[in-house]
Amino acid sequence: MLLFACVLVALAVVVTPALLIQPFKPQTENHLTISHALRRVSPLMTIALLAVVGTLMFKLWRGARLWSRALMILAFALTTLGSWFARQNHFEWMFNPLTKVSYAAIGEAAFVDDADLVLAVERNGEAAAYPIRQLAYHHLVHDTVGRVPIVVTY
Amino acid sequence: MVNGRALRFHLYGINNQNFIMRDEETGSWWQQVSGEAILGPLKGTKLKPVPQDEIAFALWKREQPGGRVLRPDPRVVSLYAKADWETRMRKVPVATRTFDKRLDARELVVGVTLNGRSKAYPMRLLDPASPLLDVVGGVPIVIVTAEDKRSVRAFSRRLDDGKVIELFGRADVVLDSASGSQWDFSGVAVRGPWAGRRLEKVAILRDYWFDWRTYNPQTAIYSAGL
16 A cells, blocks of 8 residues: 555665664665765655655545554654654764863863873964863864864764 | 855764764765765865874873863763773774774774875884884874873974984983984974974874774885884
């Protein structure tokens, strides 16, 4: 049935990139190209599929049995889930971005051990240190050092 | 900044254990280690690298007493890497399909690329050899480790007047053979006839062998005694 085809496509479109781009699996160029394309179209595509599913439900509802109606509701729920997931960045769930960037003077920086490594940037007389233990989690931090807007990555 | 516009990035994925970020402005995907956009409207664009050091906090404090330190995010501080993360990380499996077995996949190396030529220096060989003299891509360089045996820097051995110098000594006392001046870890001559002169820093990358090799397939490897 067209209804179930829609649900399957909606789910496939959002689940495929998540499966291809997993941290401990290898990626090929194809994996990346496919994932990029899917992630680009999935927000619109899933909404379109949701509209199709909704319309089909509306048409089929009156003549349908109870179990059939239950399945239709499930189909709608799954397609909605797909549309929602298409708009999420699940990597940022795993590694929250650092949204509030603030600093301490050296005297107040007891949260860094002497032996810890830092990523140090100096520009136009301004010096900043980004502790690796924090960067290894956040992965990237936006900042401006010496009037130069930078992104610090690890 | 790209084409006059400041981009804003988000962690978005991973590519053979090196992360991918996406910019809000164009939706392009960028590879972290190379700073290059690999997919999307800005494909092929490279972000301009900013000179940086990966050094021990104690050393940085001495060099930059007026510097600022990024504060941790209190909501996720318990998720930050533990102090021994480097030891733990060595046991994490490597997913890349093919790699060069000349070195162990998780061997820590210091990578240098100059004029299109790359070379990897295993970290364990650097401290005994420091100051290590070499030539990469036609550029005479010196790689030095600090007394903490973790902080590493590289400099060009060609002075501003074109003269190429040789350096020798141990961690805290490094001299050049031409003038006998003493040079410190920030590349400045602190004592002797050339006091005040500076060596130009050369960009290095501390990386695992498997990742360095993935992005520098033609890389040479330093072996002691050669």
